[in-house]
Amino acid sequence: MGVQLIINIIVAFSWMLFTNSFSLSDFTIGYLIGLATLLLFQRFYGFRLYLHRVWAIIKLLVLFSKELVKANIDVLKVVLSPKIQVQSGIIAVPTQLQTEGEVTLLAVLITLTPGTLSMDFSEDNKTIFVHALDIDNREEMIKGFHDTFERAIMEVTR
Incomplete structure (x- = not known):
């Protein structure tokens, strides 16, 4: 559980760095992208989100x-x-x-x-x-x- 959360937050901060915008809305978008990524990996690796x-x-x-x-x-x-x-x-x-x-x-x-x-x-x-x-x-x-x-x-x- 902790590793997934850390990965999700890293993806959110990476999104903020890529877009060069440090607002709450950009963090939220990055967080949702990280969540979608975890959902995709969940299908391949079979872990629980x-x-x-x-x-x-x-x-x-x-x-x-x-x-x-x-x-x-x-x-x-x-x-x-x-x-x-x-x-x-x-x-x-x-x-x-x-x-x-x-x-x-x-x-x-x-x-x-x-x-x-x-x-x-x-x-x-x-x-x-x-x-x-x-x-x-x-x-x-x-x-x-x-x-x-x-x-x-x-x-x-x-």
């Missing part, structure tokens, strides 16, 4: 923001209710993520979401133990982590 990963990162950030708002509303309902009727507990969330970085990112996203806290990892890093403020259905909560954060992380890293 770095913009796919950038788009996946943007989608992960939007997903996290959406889940953050939903979790804040849920915690607000619990805090403002006259009777506290929560079923807190610890659940084991198995994961298909392979690297330590992926598992750590999942744990951080779970912890940053209000009402949940990543507590520990299993020895093989295939399970994250999560404390949740309110657990209605354990399987549904685990499926929610898999369908949202885990899938988005795999899209970014693979």
